[in-house]
Amino acid sequence: MRLVEDNDISVLTMRRLAAELGTAVTAIYWHVGNRDALLDLLVDRLLEDMGAVPVTGRTPRARIASIARQWRQRLWEHPHLIAVAHERGKTAAMFVPMQAQLATELALLDIRGDGAATAIGALQFHIAASVVMERTASRGPDSGVTEPSAWPASYTDTTLVRRLSSPVDYSAVFDLGLEALLDRLLG
Amino acid sequence: MRLVEDNDISVLTMRRLAAELGTAVTAIYWHVGNRDALLDLLVDRLLEDMGAVPVTGRTPRARIASIARQWRQRLWEHPHLIAVAHERGKTAAMFVPMQAQLATELALLDIRGDGAATAIGALQFHIAASVVMERTASRGPDSGVTEPSAWPASYTDTTLVRRLSSPVDYSAVFDLGLEALLDRLLG
DNA sequence: ACCTGAACACCGTTCAAGT
DNA sequence: ACCTGAACACCGTTCAAGT
Numbered sequence: 001m002r003l004v005e006d007n008d009i010s011v012l013t014m015r016r017l018a019a020e021l022g023t024a025v026t027a028i029y030w031h032v033g034n035r036d037a038l039l040d041l042l043v044d045r046l047l048e049d050m051g052a053v054p055v056t057g058r059t060p061r062a063r064i065a066s067i068a069r070q071w072r073q074r075l076w077e078h079p080h081l082i083a084v085a086h087e088r089g090k091t092a093a094m095f096v097p098m099q100a101q102l103a104t105e106l107a108l109l110d111i112r113g114d115g116a117a118t119a120i121g122a123l124q125f126h127i128a129a130s131v132v133m134e135r136t137a138s139r140g141p142d143s144g145v146t147e148p149s150a151w152p153a154s155y156t157d158t159t160l161v162r163r164l165s166s167p168v169d170y171s172a173v174f175d176l177g178l179e180a181l182l183d184r185l186l187g
Numbered sequence: 188m189r190l191v192e193d194n195d196i197s198v199l200t201m202r203r204l205a206a207e208l209g210t211a212v213t214a215i216y217w218h219v220g221n222r223d224a225l226l227d228l229l230v231d232r233l234l235e236d237m238g239a240v241p242v243t244g245r246t247p248r249a250r251i252a253s254i255a256r257q258w259r260q261r262l263w264e265h266p267h268l269i270a271v272a273h274e275r276g277k278t279a280a281m282f283v284p285m286q287a288q289l290a291t292e293l294a295l296l297d298i299r300g301d302g303a304a305t306a307i308g309a310l311q312f313h314i315a316a317s318v319v320m321e322r323t324a325s326r327g328p329d330s331g332v333t334e335p336s337a338w339p340a341s342y343t344d345t346t347l348v349r350r351l352s353s354p355v356d357y358s359a360v361f362d363l364g365l366e367a368l369l370d371r372l373l374g
Numbered sequence: 375a376c377c378t379g380a381a382c383a384c385c386g387t388t389c390a391a392g393t
Numbered sequence: 394a395c396c397t398g399a400a401c402a403c404c405g406t407t408c409a410a411g412t
Binding site (some may be wrong): 042086087089091092093095096098099100105112113114116117120121124125126128129130132133136137139142146147148151152155157159160163164170172176177179180181183185186 | 195204216237252272274276278279280282283286290294299300303304305307308309310313316317319320323325326333334337338339344346351352355359360361363364366368370371372
């Protein structure tokens with residue numbers, strides 16, 4: 001986990017890990033099977049640490065927004081591990097404690113059943129997407145920036161072109177999307 | 188491109204490509220430099236094919252929604268190549284023609300400058316996220332599903348639990364998020 | 375029960391040598 | 394100008410052999 005957390009999944013090779021542990025590569029195979037199984041164990045360990053999050057706010061809406069922001073922040077503390085979990089199809093499992101917290105708040109607003117499932121799904125998607133997109137963008141040079149030269153010269157909205165050619169503010173995009181969802185979901 | 192499109196980026200190895208081309212591996216290096224450069228060329232070729240999209244609808248709002256849906260559909264036709272572009276930090280470059288189309292429609296609603304940039308950024312994020320998340324989920328078995336057993340037995344909202352433990356309908360999540368964004372952005 | 379080294383089939387990349 | 398084979402430093406994985 002330290003290896004992945006500090007760097008990237010790419011540094012977690014069986015040979016490198018063996019060197020770090022001071023054993024032969026093949027000893028790892030006896031214990032965990034193979035690399036895929038090792039990654040699954042890694043994700044399981046990550047999932048264990050995913051408990052409920054502290055909630056603030058008085059109205060249910062404020063509390064739901066707080067839960068969403070807290071989760072985004074928490075996931076962002078382990079972006080590389082999140083990426084592994086996401087790749088292994090364990091995104092939803094990661095979110096179970098959040099689902100329960102949201103369900104409680106939604107029930108206070110008399111939103112249950114299908115409506116609650118839709119709301120939770122949309123919020124979960126928004127949070128996971130925000131982390132995944134920002135993480136990918138944070139590697140590589142052009143990260144999410146549009147070349148101004150790509151625009152037709154006839155385009156006179158210089159403010160717009162300048163804004164689109166500067167780095168994306170993912171926090172702002174996240175908050176905008178979150179508020180938009182809450183408006184729609186909570187009525 | 189065929190290799191990546193039909194399978195996955197992982198099958199595009201220098202040696203496999205060389206075999207496909209009937210040359211020695213090293214010939215590729217003379218032409219393109221190395222694997223990274225090859226992937227960049229791949230992305231550039233993809234970007235060339237990204238022109239404007241046909242728009243339908245009478246009101247600007249309907250037209251904007253149509254543009255967003257069309258782009259999601261177009262990107263979904265090349266999910267593996269999109270993944271490569273995203274990984275290489277070329278997501279925004281891919282969207283330039285869409286940005287221009289949206290700018291035109293937004294101007295009709297008197298949304299320009301910072302407001303237009305915010306709107307375009309939010310819509311672009313939503314579309315790209317939808318494709319990236321759905322693609323990742325579509326590989327691996329548990330794809331986005333919550334184990335019902337993970338819920339406390341005390342939980343009585345069986346409709347909610349059942350919905351959360353069945354596969355995510357990404358189209359529905361996309362449409363919900365899109366409508367929410369349009370409500371907020373277009374007033 | 376747990377660990378080892380050797381071996382196999384793969385990678386990306388470099389470089390001197392060919393035509 | 395363009396292609397080749399050999400070589401290097403990496404991978405994941407298997408398996409017989411050790412203690």
